[in-house]
Amino acid sequence: MIRFIERHPAWALILLIAVAVLLWLILAVWPPGLEEAIGRKRVFLNALFNGITLGSLYFLVASGFTLIFGLMRNVNLAHGSLYLFGGYIGYAISAWTGSWILGFIIAFFGVALVGIVLQIAVFRRMEGQDLRQTMVTIGLSIVFADLMLWAFGGDFYQIQTPSWLVGPIELPLVTAIKSSGEAVYLRYPLVRLVILVAAIVIGIAMWLALNRTRVGMMVRAGVDDRDMLAATGVPIQLVFVAVFALGAGLAGIAGVVGGTFQSLSPGEDTRFLLASLVVVIVGGMGSIPGAALGAVIIGLAEQLGSVYIPTYAIVVTFLIMVLVLALRPQGLLARR
Amino acid sequence: MFKSCAGLVALSSLLLSGAALAQEKIKVGVTATLEGTYTVLGEDGIRGHQTAINTLGKKVGDKEIEFIIASTDATPDSAVRAVRKLIEQDKVQILLSPLSGDEGIAVKNFAKTRPELTFVNAASGAQETTYVDPAPNFFRYNMDGAQWQVGLGKYAYETKGYRKIATVGDDYSFIYTQVFGLVLEFCGAGGQVTNRQWVPLGTKDFASVIAALPDDVDAIYLGLGGADAVNFLNQYQQAGGKAHLMGGSIMVDQTILSAKGNAKNALIGTIAASGQADTWEDAGWQKFVKAYQDAFPPNKRFPSPSLLATNYYNSTMALILALRQANGDLSNNQAKLKEALAKIELDAPNGKIKLDSNRQAIGTNFVTEVVDDGKGALFSKVVKVIPNVNQTLGYDPAVFSKIGVPSRTVPECKKY
Numbered sequence: 001m002i003r004f005i006e007r008h009p010a011w012a013l014i015l016l017i018a019v020a021v022l023l024w025l026i027l028a029v030w031p032p033g034l035e036e037a038i039g040r041k042r043v044f045l046n047a048l049f050n051g052i053t054l055g056s057l058y059f060l061v062a063s064g065f066t067l068i069f070g071l072m073r074n075v076n077l078a079h080g081s082l083y084l085f086g087g088y089i090g091y092a093i094s095a096w097t098g099s100w101i102l103g104f105i106i107a108f109f110g111v112a113l114v115g116i117v118l119q120i121a122v123f124r125r126m127e128g129q130d131l132r133q134t135m136v137t138i139g140l141s142i143v144f145a146d147l148m149l150w151a152f153g154g155d156f157y158q159i160q161t162p163s164w165l166v167g168p169i170e171l172p173l174v175t176a177i178k179s180s181g182e183a184v185y186l187r188y189p190l191v192r193l194v195i196l197v198a199a200i201v202i203g204i205a206m207w208l209a210l211n212r213t214r215v216g217m218m219v220r221a222g223v224d225d226r227d228m229l230a231a232t233g234v235p236i237q238l239v240f241v242a243v244f245a246l247g248a249g250l251a252g253i254a255g256v257v258g259g260t261f262q263s264l265s266p267g268e269d270t271r272f273l274l275a276s277l278v279v280v281i282v283g284g285m286g287s288i289p290g291a292a293l294g295a296v297i298i299g300l301a302e303q304l305g306s307v308y309i310p311t312y313a314i315v316v317t318f319l320i321m322v323l324v325l326a327l328r329p330q331g332l333l334a335r336r
Numbered sequence: 337m338f339k340s341c342a343g344l345v346a347l348s349s350l351l352l353s354g355a356a357l358a359q360e361k362i363k364v365g366v367t368a369t370l371e372g373t374y375t376v377l378g379e380d381g382i383r384g385h386q387t388a389i390n391t392l393g394k395k396v397g398d399k400e401i402e403f404i405i406a407s408t409d410a411t412p413d414s415a416v417r418a419v420r421k422l423i424e425q426d427k428v429q430i431l432l433s434p435l436s437g438d439e440g441i442a443v444k445n446f447a448k449t450r451p452e453l454t455f456v457n458a459a460s461g462a463q464e465t466t467y468v469d470p471a472p473n474f475f476r477y478n479m480d481g482a483q484w485q486v487g488l489g490k491y492a493y494e495t496k497g498y499r500k501i502a503t504v505g506d507d508y509s510f511i512y513t514q515v516f517g518l519v520l521e522f523c524g525a526g527g528q529v530t531n532r533q534w535v536p537l538g539t540k541d542f543a544s545v546i547a548a549l550p551d552d553v554d555a556i557y558l559g560l561g562g563a564d565a566v567n568f569l570n571q572y573q574q575a576g577g578k579a580h581l582m583g584g585s586i587m588v589d590q591t592i593l594s595a596k597g598n599a600k601n602a603l604i605g606t607i608a609a610s611g612q613a614d615t616w617e618d619a620g621w622q623k624f625v626k627a628y629q630d631a632f633p634p635n636k637r638f639p640s641p642s643l644l645a646t647n648y649y650n651s652t653m654a655l656i657l658a659l660r661q662a663n664g665d666l667s668n669n670q671a672k673l674k675e676a677l678a679k680i681e682l683d684a685p686n687g688k689i690k691l692d693s694n695r696q697a698i699g700t701n702f703v704t705e706v707v708d709d710g711k712g713a714l715f716s717k718v719v720k721v722i723p724n725v726n727q728t729l730g731y732d733p734a735v736f737s738k739i740g741v742p743s744r745t746v747p748e749c750k751k752y
Binding site: 039042043046047050051053054091095153154155156157158159160161166167168187188189190191192261262263265266267271302303304306307310311313314 | 370371372373375376378379409507533534535536538539540541543544545546547548562563566567570571573574575576595596597598599636
């Protein structure tokens, strides 16, 4: 932190001002002039929060994607299919048992199992052949998409939100003051906050697992130099399988989350594959903090864009990607 | 040398066999949105198409019609690609295409480059397709989006007492046309449309759009369809939305009303207008519903056909009947077929349909209200039936042409 300020004093100052302005925008009651210029505070706060919660969903999908890439150099283009499959499992389980939580657990293990099978039966056979693996994952994603279309049809599925999560809650953030002097607080969907908290918990848990445990150490060593790690006697295939299972399982969980606050249907697989590709390109291939940063940036860009520049909202995401590729092609938080 | 010669022979024999086949069969290319946001709509369209084939059969005299289906994703370029593929690779002579608004405009423009072929619109409903510079070989047996909104504005203003409304819609030609129809009538009656929000087709996260909805309106009009509509309703429920809703023709439709989950319950009591109403008691409609239900097992269809199924049913029926009138004669640039298509009057399940001079349908429209059938299934109930709705919505053509082509901001909210 201090080193960053010493090395880039100008950037640090700009960042500091940006954070201060943002905090003021969130906490202060907006003067009428500002409301006239950029709309009501309620809309801004909602867009901001939505961007962050959408980012947390993107993070869940993209973190598995980036982990698998980081360790195995395998660009798994079937990752979107794993997302959708997890969503369908979650739907089936929660519709059958009535338990949302159980849907998550079974989706995680179910999709992780698919990941294990994929790693053992397919990718191990073509280890080190990046291009071939990538081509195979494209093929698999098409096959999976058709299998799921066959099994579930083209209908929209929504995973039932448990009744204790339906509806909005009031947050202690003032959006406006009524003429009577009474403060109006921000009302925000509870389920999105829960998803945000869950994503943060998962993110921190992953960070701890990667940085504080023995297995995490092996994974990090594998990301840096796979061959060297294998040479030291670590059962690298086992590590590969475990990481693939974890990455796939996270995509499965993300599927249940996506099915809860959006919907599941054919085509969602490619959409989330594209989203996670953009996220990891912006954040840096193979970096978990990069995935988190990228996810929040893309989520915010989509949501703020849809409110303030609806016509061009769809372009903003790709504009960010182009800018990152032009200025910092390895991604924002990638190590050189 | 020998190799290339053999290849040439093989190629020419292939071409020859293609020509031989074409003489025995009439090849019809069908496109539907079987991918992307509108997948469910495309699937049900194909069910309607199949129902028509079940009812009428595929025989035209001693020839048989062969239908070849291609998939699109509601974007204009996907539709043109599919149509090209059907014409160039599958050698179809007639097109039954497309499903969605922007696709319709693109296919109409493409139709002009192939004046010898015949294009029957499957379900698309943008006004521009048949109103602005229509193609002489493009026939549309469904009404456009504005015709499908006739009656809604007046009903909202007079019966429901709504005075100020805001709209949210997918950002493309069909929804522009729907909002066009609504705004003309609602503002004509004295109402105000304070805000029109447009979201890109395929939007998944509507939370910010929902937050930006104005509070000071009597109702919010939703011009969404497919996955977008389902996502909107889901997030609307989570945000605790309570406003009165009004729906467009693909918003209040079985494609949405029978979605899985309970978010669709936000639609109960919603008023809407469309080219059909699920619970209409007309004998012809009930017969069609029965034919649709009998054709597919309950888990592979909706409880009642969607607007798309009805449109595909009607367009397929029109094509088969016209082919029979022309005795399957496709010579002379399909002149006989085109003549038969232009003249045909359909006794369609959703009311009589005939074509105007632009080859655009004049038909019946329905104002509806969403009801729960008591077992958790939602249906649109008839409130009002309006026959003989034409493309200029009853306006004098000269006045109508001054309003302009539907877009994000056209028409203005005033009396024309």
